Amino acid sequence: MRPRIAIDAMGGDEGARVMVAGAALARHRHAGFQFLFVGDEAQIREALKDHPNLSAASDILHAPDVVSGDDKPGQALRGSKTTSMGMAVNAVKTGEVSAAVSAGNTGALMAIAKLALRTMPGIDRPALSALLPTMKETDVVMLDLGANTECNSRNLVQFAVMGAAYSRIMHGFDRPRVKLLNIGTEEAKGTGTIQEAAATLKGAGGLHMDFLGFTEADKISTGEVDVIVTDGFSGNVALKALEGTARFVTDLLKRSFLSSLRSKIGFLISRPATEMLRDQLDPNNHNGAVFLGLNGVVVKSHGSADAKGVANAVEVAARLVEDSILERISEDLKKISETSPVAEVAK
Amino acid sequence: MRPRIAIDAMGGDEGARVMVAGAALARHRHAGFQFLFVGDEAQIREALKDHPNLSAASDILHAPDVVSGDDKPGQALRGSKTTSMGMAVNAVKTGEVSAAVSAGNTGALMAIAKLALRTMPGIDRPALSALLPTMKETDVVMLDLGANTECNSRNLVQFAVMGAAYSRIMHGFDRPRVKLLNIGTEEAKGTGTIQEAAATLKGAGGLHMDFLGFTEADKISTGEVDVIVTDGFSGNVALKALEGTARFVTDLLKRSFLSSLRSKIGFLISRPATEMLRDQLDPNNHNGAVFLGLNGVVVKSHGSADAKGVANAVEVAARLVEDSILERISEDLKKISETSPVAEVAK
Structure with missing residues (x-):
């Protein structure tokens, strides 16, 4: 193909x-x-x-x-x-x-x-998903990043299935580690919606993922989770907080380096290090936000992406097609509808 | 006193x-x-x-x-x-x-x-507020950071009043710039709850703040807003995303500096710059999370705060008392209840 x-x-x-x-x-x-x-x-x-x-x-x-x-x-x-x-x-x-x-x-x-x-059979709403950098070698898949301001537990369950399929294709994991974003990791934390979604994912058998409960936003970049699932409001807040803070810290660093002659000299000598940092945070290296849950593959490239970034987005699109993202999502959706009436296929 | x-x-x-x-x-x-x-x-x-x-x-x-x-x-x-x-x-x-x-x-x-x-007259729910570092000289006040998982528009309006009073006392602004956290800055963005809160704040006269609409999470650290208001879920997500990313970027930087002999030498020379960065991000310099909206002043110091951090928290507590935070909050609440029945004093 x-x-x-x-x-x-x-x-x-x-x-x-x-x-x-x-x-x-x-x-x-x-x-x-x-x-x-x-x-x-x-x-x-x-x-x-x-x-x-x-x-x-x-x-x-x-x-x-x-x-x-x-x-x-x-x-x-x-x-x-x-x-x-x-x-x-x-x-x-x-x-x-x-x-x-x-x-x-x-x-x-x-x-x-x-x-x-249109949305795939069994999916109520599509989600915007992206790859974000971590301390480990593989990026983390996060969704929804803003397509749906408010979500119910069915939406979150479906996002988990879509995100896991995306992670399997992009990173080759058999069973990606999936967590729901929450404001604490104890079972009683968060909204009823999140707790319901967790119960459904825990109860479902045979999914191509390890659902591991809740995570907090300070764990997004640690690399200890492969897929982070949340509603579009919190996901957008988290994504923008990440972007803003990365810019904030690098700006502070730049300002500090310019604050004295000594620091300026140090900066020149350590330029390979700061360039490595820039490279790891460069959105072009993590390009390829995807609208998941539609009858077709649509990839959103960063507006400011350079040729390398666009090439990454194109490769993401090709891999999702070649590795049958839609079929992978359908397969797990079916397993969930078998075990939980909450997330059964929407007619 | x-x-x-x-x-x-x-x-x-x-x-x-x-x-x-x-x-x-x-x-x-x-x-x-x-x-x-x-x-x-x-x-x-x-x-x-x-x-x-x-x-x-x-x-x-x-x-x-x-x-x-x-x-x-x-x-x-x-x-x-x-x-x-x-x-x-x-x-x-x-x-x-x-x-x-x-x-x-x-x-x-x-x-x-x-x-x-107990909560103050006119306040339905207290909120957890903190000072976060920005690129400008003054910190930004953000609330709620996790006390209330779900909030209605009345809660958000009351948080705005409480946050503005906190900002006035801590930073001496007559009219702090207040914005609601959202996933876009256009009027139609976000949930009905957020839009309702914005309408109430826009409609109220004589408040000790400039309410300026919506902001996004990538603007938290830029210093262009003095008070950012949100529900406890989003606020906690944003706060933890900030903390996690600051750690992530500084860890990446550390790793980059250790990646070659040249970078290590550069690091030693530019140490004053990296120490300046650490100092600006040090939670001890921004210590003093406050529970606002109660009949009394209670300040939460970081669990890992050193003596300097604890001293900051103590000073925050003293200033809130000396500058009558409760009276300042009451005054603006009264103005809101005069203009908007939505936020009128709860019995």
């Missing part, structure tokens, strides 16, 4: 040039990849000139319009027939491609993908 | 020695402070030997029991007549002291303080 991936060439801060360069980089590593670039034809042709090898594996689908960063989801939906984002997602729906990658407006992409692809 | 402060001498990882040393340090800076040390009399006497000047300003109240770190709030409540924590809080209730400081079990302290002191 040669994955063919639609690329929204107009999303992202840098537009077609970076999206095409990212696809070229991904194809350099995976010769089988095929692409459908969606967006302004002239800009895409121009960008493809720098990557002659890529052209043979690429088609262009001209889209007259672009979803802007400020567009509300509703606006983006109404225009989706003529925007590069809408047309890229639609190509997944028609089966022309097996996945879509966009670096555009997250809310718009979610709305368009949800409407065009 | 010479504030007299009850110190739970047995709470905290280091026990009486550090609590007494912290009180001594605070008194060194504020000669008027008086103390009531509550706990094992022999241990307190022993610790006071190192601080002869403190003894004249101190009384000892012997408490036979101690709340342990593992005690559930219910257990702690039942034993509160004989524990150092319970007796320290009770001294606030009887008026023997004007505030209490404990470095013990947070959940137990909250439960004991709530039962003994």
Whole structure:
């Protein structure tokens, strides 16, 4: 199977040039990849000139319009027939491609993908999932990161199944360690919703995961959990707190290094160390937020991703297709509906 | 007014020695402070030997029991007549002291303080508030950090009033900038609860704050807001994500510095810079989590605080008393109940 991936060439801060360069980089590593670039034809042709090898594996689908960063989801939906984002997602729906990658407006992409692809059988709501860096070698999968402001226990259970399938594919674990985000690890902690979700996951047999109860937000980066499940509000708060604090600490460090001549000299000498730090925190190395739970694979690349970041997002999309993310999710959903009426397949 | 402060001498990882040393340090800076040390009399006497000047300003109240770190709030409540924590809080209730400081079990302290002191008129639920470091000179006040798992809009409005009063006292602002934590800054973002709270705060006249709408968790540390208001679940998630990420980034940095001889040399030279960083992130410099909304001042010191941290907590307690935190909160609550029936005083 040669994955063919639609690329929204107009999303992202840098537009077609970076999206095409990212696809070229991904194809350099995976010769089988095929692409459908969606967006302004002239800009895409121009960008493809720098990557002659890529052209043979690429088609262009001209889209007259672009979803802007400020567009509300509703606006983006109404225009989706003529925007590069809408047309890229639609190509997944028609089966022309097996996945879509966009670096555009997250809310718009979610709305368009949800409407065009619909949720999978057994999934009530899709979730936004991402890979976050940890102290260990593998990233942690976290979801939902903001697609659903409020969630019930069924949603959380379904997110756990989706996150575990994602982790199995990305990290090759047979049984990823899954925990629910909470404000304490004792059984009685948190809301009734969280406790219900935990009970369902504990009670289900034969899942492809080790459900290990609750975790707290200070454990996200330690690498002791493979999948962290939460509602979209808390997940978004946690994600942004992580991003903000990483920036805060590195800014403080920069300021400290500039505070004296001695520190400046020390900084120059230890530059390989600070560059290693930057590399480990670089979002480009953890790129590939995924909308899970839809009838199709849609990957959101960071708006500011460089070619390396886009290539990572493309590879995530390809792996999810090749390793049958949808089938893996369905399989575990079935097991849950067998043991718990709470999470049974929604009609 | 010479504030007299009850110190739970047995709470905290280091026990009486550090609590007494912290009180001594605070008194060194504020000669008027008086103390009531509550706990094992022999241990307190022993610790006071190192601080002869403190003894004249101190009384000892012997408490036979101690709340342990593992005690559930219910257990702690039942034993509160004989524990150092319970007796320290009770001294606030009887008026023997004007505030209490404990470095013990947070959940137990909250439960004991709530039962003994009750919530202020007009406040439905107390909140746990803390000072967090920012890129600017002043810390940000954030609440609730975990006292209330679920909150309604009235709770959030009351937290805003309490947090603003805390910020005014700690940082001397006339009108602190107050925002509600949300997952976007547009008006339509977030839950109905948050939107309702925003509407009430926007509609209220004459408050001692500038209510400026929504903020996201990546702005907590930027210093652009003085008070961030949220429910206890999200607040706890954000706080722990901040703590975890600060540790994560500094651990990565340490690892990077140790990765080569060159980096190690650079590290030694730039040590003043990394020490400056450590100092800015040191919880001892931001110590003094406060339970706001009770009929009395109760400050929670970090369990691992050193003498400097305890002294900070003691100073926070003294300032809240001297600057009449309860009156400041009442004043703004009255203004809100005049403009909005939603937040009117609870009977």
